[in-house]
Amino acid sequence: xxxxxxxxxxxxxxxxxxxxxxxLIFSTIRLRMNDRSGFLTNPPDGxxxxxxxxxxxxxxxxxxxxxxxGKHPSRKGVSVLTSPSKDGDILAGVMANLGMGSVRGSSxxxxxxxxxxxxxxxxxxxDLAITPDGPRGPKYSLGPGAVFLAQKTGIPIMLLHxxxxxxxxxxxxxxxxxxLPFSRIDITIDHYLTIDPxxxxxxxxxxxxxxxxxxxxxxxxxxA
Numbered sequence: 001x002x003x004x005x006x007x008x009x010x011x012x013x014x015x016x017x018x019x020x021x022x023x024l025i026f027s028t029i030r031l032r033m034n035d036r037s038g039f040l041t042n043p044p045d046g047x048x049x050x051x052x053x054x055x056x057x058x059x060x061x062x063x064x065x066x067x068x069x070g071k072h073p074s075r076k077g078v079s080v081l082t083s084p085s086k087d088g089d090i091l092a093g094v095m096a097n098l099g100m101g102s103v104r105g106s107s108x109x110x111x112x113x114x115x116x117x118x119x120x121x122x123x124x125x126x127d128l129a130i131t132p133d134g135p136r137g138p139k140y141s142l143g144p145g146a147v148f149l150a151q152k153t154g155i156p157i158m159l160l161h162x163x164x165x166x167x168x169x170x171x172x173x174x175x176x177x178x179x180l181p182f183s184r185i186d187i188t189i190d191h192y193l194t195i196d197p198x199x200x201x202x203x204x205x206x207x208x209x210x211x212x213x214x215x216x217x218x219x220x221x222x223x224a
Contacts, residue, residue: 029062033189037158047122047127049146049150057131062179118149140174144203157192161188161190163220
């Protein structure tokens, strides 16, 4: 029992340290927003499924901290889907320190408890953030979970794109990016996308979404 508690405390401490460092770096970032959807100026009544690549997590976090319309009556906050792993524990802790909730599990397990929990969360009005190639890749490979969830709930997907102008690329599976202090980040909030509830070809919808999101990322990727 003691070792389990120690591990939890260690992960909580690492999350708190990471969140503090992130806030320090984020405070120096120059941020440019391109809101094609009107999400910031005219928030929609219902929730959205936010979809962006795993290596864009720091960029989207900057955008959330500065611009998420949390005081608008239609917004109930954001929860991030994280893996049920040790790394997921730390990420969930970081998100909590930055003011976001977390949901543990995988969005790709169709018909599973995870899908039902995510659907219930969306029905409560909470925006859900998914990195569809996380937590282990392959890089820029969009799992079926977000598309499946959007079809079953009728809730639109909101694609987020980010460009780092100066960042460190880690030697991880996705070349995870950490923006350098005083650098610039451009974030684009794309138009809402809905998945036809009558479609029987979810693979075509998944592939279309993956291709578009990957092409937008590759246009702005820094060298690894």
